[in-house]
Amino acid sequence: xxxxxxxxxxxxxxxxxxxxxxxxxxxxxxxxxxxxxxxxxxxxxxxxxxxxxxxxxxxxxxxxxxxxxxxxxxxxxxxxxxxxxxxxxxxxxxxxxxxxxxxxxxxxxxxxxxxxxxxxxxxxxxxxxxxxxxxxxxxxxxxxxxxxxxxxxxxxxxxxxxxxxxxxxxxxxxxxxxxxxxxxxxxxxxxxxxxxxxxxxxxxxxxxxxxxxxxxxxxxxxxxxxxxxxxxxxxxxxxxxxxxxxxxxxxxxxxxxxxxxxxxxxxxxxxxxxxxxxxxxxxxxxxxxxxxxxxxxxxxxxxxxx
Amino acid sequence: xxxxxxxxxxxxxxxxxxxxxxxxxxxxxxxxxxxxxxxxxxxxxxxxxxxxxxxxxxxxxxxxxxxxxxxxxxxxxxxxxxxxxxxxxxxxxxxxxxxxxxxxxxxxxxxxxxxxxxxxxxxxxxxxxxxxxxxxxxxxxxxxxxxxxxxxxxxxxxxxxxxxxxxxxxxxxxxxxxxxxxxxxxxxxxxxxxxxxxxxxxxxxxxxxxxxxxxxxxxxxxxxxxxxxxxxxxxxxxxxxxxxxxxxxxxxxxxxxxxxxxxxxxxxxxxxxxxxxxxxxxxxxxxxxxxxxxxxxxxxxxxxxx
Ligand SMILES: Nc1nc2c(ncn2[C@@H]2O[C@H](COP(=O)(O)OP(=O)(O)O)[C@@H](O)[C@H]2O)c(=O)[nH]1
Ligand SMILES: Nc1nc2c(ncn2[C@@H]2O[C@H](COP(=O)(O)OP(=O)(O)O)[C@@H](O)[C@H]2O)c(=O)[nH]1
Ligand SMILES: [Mn+2]
Ligand SMILES: [Mn+2]
Numbered sequence: 001x002x003x004x005x006x007x008x009x010x011x012x013x014x015x016x017x018x019x020x021x022x023x024x025x026x027x028x029x030x031x032x033x034x035x036x037x038x039x040x041x042x043x044x045x046x047x048x049x050x051x052x053x054x055x056x057x058x059x060x061x062x063x064x065x066x067x068x069x070x071x072x073x074x075x076x077x078x079x080x081x082x083x084x085x086x087x088x089x090x091x092x093x094x095x096x097x098x099x100x101x102x103x104x105x106x107x108x109x110x111x112x113x114x115x116x117x118x119x120x121x122x123x124x125x126x127x128x129x130x131x132x133x134x135x136x137x138x139x140x141x142x143x144x145x146x147x148x149x150x151x152x153x154x155x156x157x158x159x160x161x162x163x164x165x166x167x168x169x170x171x172x173x174x175x176x177x178x179x180x181x182x183x184x185x186x187x188x189x190x191x192x193x194x195x196x197x198x199x200x201x202x203x204x205x206x207x208x209x210x211x212x213x214x215x216x217x218x219x220x221x222x223x224x225x226x227x228x229x230x231x232x233x234x235x236x237x238x239x240x241x242x243x244x245x246x247x248x249x250x251x252x253x254x255x256x257x258x259x260x261x262x263x264x265x266x267x268x269x270x271x272x273x274x275x276x277x278x279x280x281x282x283x284x285x286x287x288x289x290x291x292x293x294x295x296x297x298x299x300x301x302x303x304x305x306x
Numbered sequence: 307x308x309x310x311x312x313x314x315x316x317x318x319x320x321x322x323x324x325x326x327x328x329x330x331x332x333x334x335x336x337x338x339x340x341x342x343x344x345x346x347x348x349x350x351x352x353x354x355x356x357x358x359x360x361x362x363x364x365x366x367x368x369x370x371x372x373x374x375x376x377x378x379x380x381x382x383x384x385x386x387x388x389x390x391x392x393x394x395x396x397x398x399x400x401x402x403x404x405x406x407x408x409x410x411x412x413x414x415x416x417x418x419x420x421x422x423x424x425x426x427x428x429x430x431x432x433x434x435x436x437x438x439x440x441x442x443x444x445x446x447x448x449x450x451x452x453x454x455x456x457x458x459x460x461x462x463x464x465x466x467x468x469x470x471x472x473x474x475x476x477x478x479x480x481x482x483x484x485x486x487x488x489x490x491x492x493x494x495x496x497x498x499x500x501x502x503x504x505x506x507x508x509x510x511x512x513x514x515x516x517x518x519x520x521x522x523x524x525x526x527x528x529x530x531x532x533x534x535x536x537x538x539x540x541x542x543x544x545x546x547x548x549x550x551x552x553x554x555x556x557x558x559x560x561x562x563x564x565x566x567x568x569x570x571x572x573x574x575x576x577x578x579x580x581x582x583x584x585x586x587x588x589x590x591x592x593x594x595x596x597x598x599x600x601x602x603x604x605x606x607x608x609x610x611x612x
Contacts, residue, residue: 101449104566134571143407143445260410265440265573271594288577 026167027055031146032096033163034259035062037153038132040111042075043304045156047082051093055163061097063140065132067107075153076100099140103132113306122218123277130268130278133252137262148262150255150279157181157302158254165299166256169244173261173286173293176254176301177235192232193303195220196251196279197295199229208275216272219249219280234297241299250293252279254301264289328452328564332473333361337452338402339469340565341368343459344438346417348381349610351462353388357399361469367403369446371438373413381459382406405446409438419612428524429583436574436584439558443568454568456561456585460610463487464560471605472562475550479567479592479599482560482607483541498538499609501526502557502585503601505535514581522578525555525586540603547605556599558585560607570595 026033033055037046053060064079066072083098107128110116116125137148149163158176159165166174178194196219204226207217218224234245252268266289269281276284283293328337339361343352359366370385372378389404413434416422422431443454455469464482465471472480484500502525510532513523524530540551558574572595575587582590589599 099449131570135566135569138444138447138569138571139449141444142448143405260441263441263444264437265444265576267571267573270571 026147027164030056030059031167032059032061032144033147033149034137034140034145035060035149035151036065036133036136036140037062037151038065038129038136039075039079039153040067040072040107041153042078042082043154043156045304046153047079049155049157050151051086052160053158053162054160057093057095060095060163061099061140061145062095063099063101063136065101065103065136067103067128067132069106071111072107076102101136101139103135119218119221119223123216126216126218126277127270130270130281133268133278134270137267141259141262145259148257148259150252150257152253152303154304155254155301156304159299159301162254162301163256165241166254166296169242169294169296171244171256171294172258172291173250173283174244174256175231175247175250175252175293175295176299177231177295177297178251178253178303179232179235179300180303180305182305190300190302192230192235194251194253195230195232196249197231197247198226198249199231199246200248201227201229203227211275214272215275216277217275218277231295231297235300236298239298241296243296243298244294245297247293247295248283248287249276249280250283250295252282253303255279261286261289261291264291266291328473328566332453333470336362336365337473338365338367338450339453339455340443340446340451341366341455341457342371342439342442342446343368343457344371344435344442345381345385345459346373346378346413347459348384348388349460349462351610352459353385355461355463356457357392358466359464359468360466363399363401366401366469367405367446367451368401369405369407369442371407371409371442373409373434373438375412377417378413382408407442407445409441425524425527425529429522432522432524432583433576436576436587439574439584440576443573447565447568451565454563454565456558456563458559458609461560461607462610463608465605465607468560468607469562471547472560472602475548475600475602477550477562477600478564478597479556479589480550480562481537481553481556481558481599481601482605483537483601483603484557484559484609485538485541485606486609486611488611496606496608498536498541500557500559501536501538502555503537503553504532504555505537505552506554507533507535509533517581520578521581522583523581537601537603541606542604545604547602549602549604550600551603553599553601554589554593555582555586556589556601558588559609561585567592567595567597570597572597 066076087094175197179190180193181190198219266282266286268278273281274284372382393400481503485496486499487496504525572588572592574584579587580590
């Protein structure tokens with residue numbers, strides 16, 4: 001257990017929630033960042049990228065959550081040994097705290113790219129992801145946390161300044177643009193990967209109106225053309241990486257959220273919420289709570305290529 | 307800070323969420339209970355009742371959240387001195403941990419009984435309460451917590467076995483019946499106090515259907531007769547205190563919730579959720595997540611009488 005277990009004056013802990021800032025000046029203010037990663041598979045590249053983030057490591061806490069099952073057991077062993085090596089190595093590399101949680105349910109789907117992305121399974125898959133994310137943040141946010149960085153376990157490349165860069169915008173919710181590297185005819189190229197960051201469209205609004213109460217709109221499926229504006233396609237090579245666009249839905253691959261947004265109750269709905277699930281439903285819920293969401297179309301992070 | 311702040315092997319914390327039980331056998335299983343109290347005014351009687359709960363104190367953690375403002379400043383001083391006296395007193399009386407949080411906003415309303423209960427202010431008042439409750443549970447639940455007991459600061463009398471009694475039912479959500487003592491013609495009597503625990507009615511369902519998206523149904527107001535079945539009126543003196551009734555809305559005056567329900571994402575909506583706010587909206591959200599709620603009409607707890 002992290003805490004003194006029985007009584008004594010030390011067990012009285014008093015916090016001013018408003019004494020905490022979450023600001024463009026995160027680095028100088030020594031704001032504490034909680035990095036949260038639901039993880040079904042372990043990639044060395046994710047871990048190396050995480051360790052290379054140059055926000056002061058002692059101000060970073062990390063939370064992992066793994067499903068049950070054979071593949072996740074493998075991932076657990078690899079995380080544990082990586083964490084152990086880091087946390088017993090040079091002091092300046094160590095993170096403030098690492099929490100590893102195990103779900104009480106298995107991932108409802110195979111982790112193959114094809115199975116993960118079949119439309120038929122999205123409702124169950126995204127609902128399971130939402131529950132995992134909710135368990136993760138509700139058990140790891142404590143009063144000292146200013147920011148939560150949602151970082152998927154298959155994000156293998158980001159700028160080392162990811163946290164400072166996103167925090168500099170001082171937004172309640174801000175998301176990077178998630179691309180993927182691939183090779184074509186021996187040439188290295190990039191392509192859009194995450195389609196969950198979007199601006200709403202009249203078509204999608206009308207689809208929602210005509211749907212049954214429990215139906216869900218998923219983005220990025222031809223069978224369900226929404227004509228939403230996808231941030232993935234707003235990237236213009238060479239343009240300002242700090243250009244902001246307002247969003248109505250966000251993906252959680254590399255998403256920075258002020259901890260107060262979650263404290264106010266913004267969670268990842270595992271049930272259809274305005275016909276949206278998980279990170280997209282989270283955006284709608286945060287908006288209902290009075291927050292706005294933004295994306296950085298020219299600020300790229302990269303997803304693993306299976 | 308409650309946690310070791312920098313690195314080292316001790317900073318790796320591994321938890322099996324499913325290794326935790328929350329069961330009828332809470333006492334023998336040494337299950338950890340988090341008592342959460344939003345508090346605008348301090349009553350000696352609440353504190354004494356809390357200290358008299360005979361669930362092992364070392365398994366109890368407590369979280370308070372106070373609004374800003376002059377009256378709450380008073381309450382804060384009194385809680386702090388009460389907590390300090392207890393936590394430095396005899397070991398067996400001390401609680402495992404006490405966290406005191408301060409909101410970043412003032413209570414939107416005067417704490418007088420009349421102002422608190424005017425229909426006109428309910429939407430704003432219940433929304434503020436919901437945000438306070440969300441901040442409180444999202445910052446205090448940690449992986450070792452099995453149960454959350456929501457206990458209002460003006461609950462001045464409960465059986466000393468409150469936790470065991472409610473936990474014995476092994477329900478995801480279970481609420482006691484909140485009454486109030488008063489004196490009439492020199493005679494001590496009791497009357498129903500909390501009307502937020504109810505079973506839905508066709509009338510209420512129809513009202514909801516005909517309302518605007520952001521309209522809210524509040525219970526216990528003649529201007530808005532819902533014909534719901536109110537648990538407050540199901541109390542039969544002398545009947546079995548362990549009689550259960552299923553509920554569609556619960557009050558949070560004395561409410562026991564398995565921590566997993568909150569971990570899954572069930573929060574107190576500060577925005578209209580199926581035309582419900584706060585603890586009533588929480589019930590609906592928990593149902594959307596697959597949980598059921600129950601009440602004990604003959605198990606009474608008592609609210610302060612102003
Ligand atoms: N805890 C947990 N993590 C999962 C589960 N399924 C996927 N993940 C992780 O959640 C993140 C997003 O899932 P992923 O399948 O990559 O989504 P995609 O990139 O949209 O295909 C990744 O970090 C996965 O490793 C699950 O059932 N439980
Ligand atoms: N943190 C916080 N607690 C509050 C606020 N307003 C009321 N409370 C507390 O919340 C609980 C329920 O509120 P109360 O006014 O008693 O509701 P009522 O019994 O329905 O009138 C009590 O414990 C109050 O002390 C607020 O703005 N912030
Ligand atoms: Mn992925
Ligand atoms: Mn009250």
